[in-house]
Amino acid sequence: MQNKFYITTAIDYPSSNPHLGHAYEKLCADVLARWNRLLGKQVFFLTGTDEHGLKIMRAAQKAGLTPQAFVDRQSEKFKELCSLWNISYDRFIRTTEKQHIKVAQQIFKKIYEKGDIYLGTYTGKYCADCETFYTEKDLIDGKCPVHGKECELVSEESYFFRLSKYKEKVIEYIEKNDLSIWPAGKKEEIKNRLKQDLLDLSVSRTSFDWGIPVPINPKHVQYVWIDALINYISGVDYPNEQFKKFWPADVHLIGKDIVWHHTVIWWSILMAANIELPKTVLVHGFIQTESGEKMSKSKGNVIDPIELAKNYNIDSIRYYLIREIPFGEDGYFSEEKLIERHNTELANDLGNLVNRTLAMTERYFSGVVPAGSLDVELKEKLNLEKVKQHMQKFELHLALAEIMSFVKACNQYINEKEPWKKQGKELSDIIYTLVEALRAIAILLHAFMPASSEKIANALSIEVKSIEDVFSEKGLAGKKVTKPGILFQKINR
Ligand SMILES: [Zn+2]
Known part of the structure; x- marks a missing residue:
């Protein structure tokens, strides 16, 4: 299908609670999903939780729960996060669902029967x-590169996937497709890593049982790759109608630590299973605290995104993160800067524009939008093509900056035109122009700040549906508008 957009986030490992990085990834995916809906595409947005493995088993033990009860509890926290952050997913997949398990086993079997999975012994x-x-080579001073802990030498019977067989095809796919991995720097990293020999991949375990049983040998469980990664196809109901409609994924949005898994490993599995490859693996950066440290539980500097959403207007948080962090790069989270942007760009610039415009419509025209002609000069201050291009190139921060510069231009327009000194046609034209500008702003901000966009739209008695409605021919003259109340309450520090 041509006019579709299938976007996924990585599925989160719920051995611990959601952190800001989880929220940020879902937010960026949500912005893209909402934007593509506005463009008129049929969107499918998948997120969820990755619920198998030893770490879950251990965390469950620690919590005094069965693994199933533990993941039932934990996945609810990720759903709560989505709800508080206004994440408009179409499906929340859990890898403990029957349907997912069935598909993961089906794919394992398919690749085994093809001869690309074989039984061996893994020692490492x-x-x-x-x-x-x-x-x-991966170890740092003999220790885990992630945890800095001593690693144990372990041997076990394991099924292996012939990853090595697909190396050339993976390279070919990267070379052939400009957007296969974005940003370009990440693509180069993968290409460099592919210069080494690839080892076949261990895809089963016998040392624990909290996983999907290997269909041909239930002594084994399927180890993470042919479980978690499979969610991207099981989540869209492989191999049925929905899958046919939405696959291949347009965007797999992931963090920069799992690019290898989502390109080399995932693509190879798909090729082995004769399934088309996703179009773009889109990589976002990490959020650090102001001191420049990556947030981690062990460092005790984790910002709880659920608490955060309870303390601030969620749209201010969404706005701040997208506007502040150039998409694809690492960024800092600072509560102070969040408040600053909230007060200046949202409460002052956006909030005032909405209130002034609607208050004047009420005062001068009893709340009914007058007929008038659009001020072309102001209209042209909104570069819609530029906004679209930024979104197309995943420059979310630049798209938002462009929209907000139009908000500023509208405020300036009011200051220059001084409508309170005007009357007759001149006044009607100004108010008409401002109301149309508000409609454009409500539509364009929808992807970034859905709740505020909706409040503005409600005040204008319109529905946000399509980007086509930005300065459309069908003007709002004659519509009754109301004041939305205060959109962004200033925060005193
Ligand atoms: Zn480790």
Whole structure:
């Protein structure tokens, strides 16, 4: 299908609670999903939780719960996060669902029967926290590169996937498709890593049982790759109608630490299963605290996104994160800067524009939008093509900046035109122009700040449906408008 957009986030591992990084990824995906809906595309937006593995088993034990009860509880926290952050997913997948398990086993079997999965013995340095075997090269001073812990030498019978067989095809796909990995720097990293020989991939475990049983040998469970990654196809109901409609995924949005898994490994699995490859693996950066440290539980500097959403207007948080962090790069989270942007750009610039415009419509025209002609000069201050291009190139921060510069231009327009000194046609034209500008702003901000966009739209008695309605021919003259109340309450520090 041509006019569709299928976007996924990584599925979160719920051994611990959601952190700001989870929220940020879902937010960016939500902005893209909403934007594409405005463009008139049929959108499918998938997120969810990755619920198997040793770490879950251990966390469940610690919590005094069965693994199933534990993931039932934990996945609710991720759903709550989505709800508080206004994440408009179409499906929340959990890898403990029957349908997912069925598809993961189907794919395992398919690849096994093809001869690309074989039984062998795996011996290696293993970090239980990562649930990963590391090669000597990966280790730092013999220790886990992620946790800095001593790794154990572990041997076990394991099924292997012939990853090596697909190396050339992976390279070919990267070369052939400009947007296969974005940003370009990440693509180069993967290309460099592909210069080394690839080891076949261990895809089963016998050392724990909280996983999907290997269909041909239930002594084994399917290890993470042919479980978690499969969610992207099981979540869209592989191999049925919905899958046919939406696959291949247009965007897999992920963090920069799992690019290898989502390109080399995932693509190889798909090729082995004769499934088309996703179009773009889109990589966002990490959020650090102001001191420049990555947030981590062990450092005790984690910002709880659920608490955050309860303390601030969610649209201010969404606005701040998208506007502040150039998409694709690392960024800092600072509560102070969040408040600053909230007060100046949202309460002052946007809030005032909405209130002034609607108050004047009420005062001068009893709340009924007058007929008038659009001020072309102001209209042209909105570069819609530029906004669209930024979104197309995943420059979310620049798109938002462009929209907000139009908000500023509208405020300036009011200051220059001084409508309170005007009357007759001149006054009607100004108010008509401002109301139309508000409609454009409500539509364009929808992807970034859905709740505020809706409040503005309600005040204008319109519905935000399509980007086509920005300065459309069908003007709002004759519509009754109301004041929305205060959109952004200033925060005193
Ligand atoms: Zn580790």
